[in-house]
Amino acid sequence: MRGRSAWLFSPTLVNGRAAVAPRPQALAKYPVSGFPLRPLNVFLLFSFPPALYLAPMSSLLTSAGTVCILSREESFAELADRINVLAARGPASVGLSGGSTPKAFYAWAIQTKALSATAIERIDWHVSDERCVPLSADDSNFGHAIRGMLDALGVSPTRRFPWPVELAPATAAAAYEAAWLQRSPSKTFDLCVLGLGDDSHIASLWPQCPLIGQQGGPRFTATEWPGRGWRLTITEAGLAQCAAIVVLVAGKAKAPAMLAIACGDYDPLTHPGQVLRAHAHKVTWLVDPSAAASL
Secondary structure: OOOOOEEEEOOOEEOOEEOOOEEEEOOOOOOOOOOOOOHHHHHHHHHOOOOOOOEOOOEEEEOOEEEEEOOHHHHHHHHHHHHHHHHHHOOEEEEEOOOHHHHHHHHHHHHHOOOOHHHHHHEEEEEOEEEOOOOOOOOOHHHHHHHHHHHHHOOOHHHEOOOOOOOOHHHHHHHHHHHHHHHOOOOOOOEEEEEOOOOOOEOOEOOOOOOOOOOOOOOEEEEEEOOOEEEEEEOHHHHHOOOOEEEEEOOHHHHHHHHHHHHOOOOOOOOHHHHHHHHHHHEEEEEOOOOOOOO
């Protein structure tokens, strides 16, 4: 996937998967694995009915974005490479996620020293959603980032941007949104890292969440998840303003959700991850083989 020309497909969908001839784009803009387009390829692509094209390294082009089927270590290496590339271009913002896979990434990044000194110096670290608990709590997404990676890397406090969880949920969300408006009026994260729940949720957009379908309004807000309490989360409007989105998915329990999001009938209230279909051109799914088994 790295260091090669890439191809962006303008999708005609076959069972939810993109299936048309590619056109070349720069890898830095559209980080999608591809294949060289020779005259014979051109003849075949335009002479026969569309079918599902598989790029090298087991990449699928779906209605929800590019699905790269990789081992966990390969996924972590790909994510680290993208962060390093961002930092090499200049200061940038990364929105991390919560859950077991990001925690494993933190440990891997420390063990392998995969993040460059430039990334440590230039990246502003956030989380795309957060629980309304102190940073010291085991449920805190940013707290895990601090303890699992940021402290060990020696990231400056000026590069750490937790949600103001000491405030009431609505007030915390409004304060975080106001800070973003001052810092970056027209863009949220340069790279938004998400996870995927077994129930198809992303960030804190959960099934039947009233925020789903609200494509305007604030980029960050508070929502009360029934049975799980108040959450602070990026919204669809915030996702729309991210420069790139990467979703880490691991484990066979995620396979049904992955299939529904990539190939199922559109029903984002049931499968919130489907909201990413609106941004498929900038969404990359780093999925392990067990989670991709149904694709």
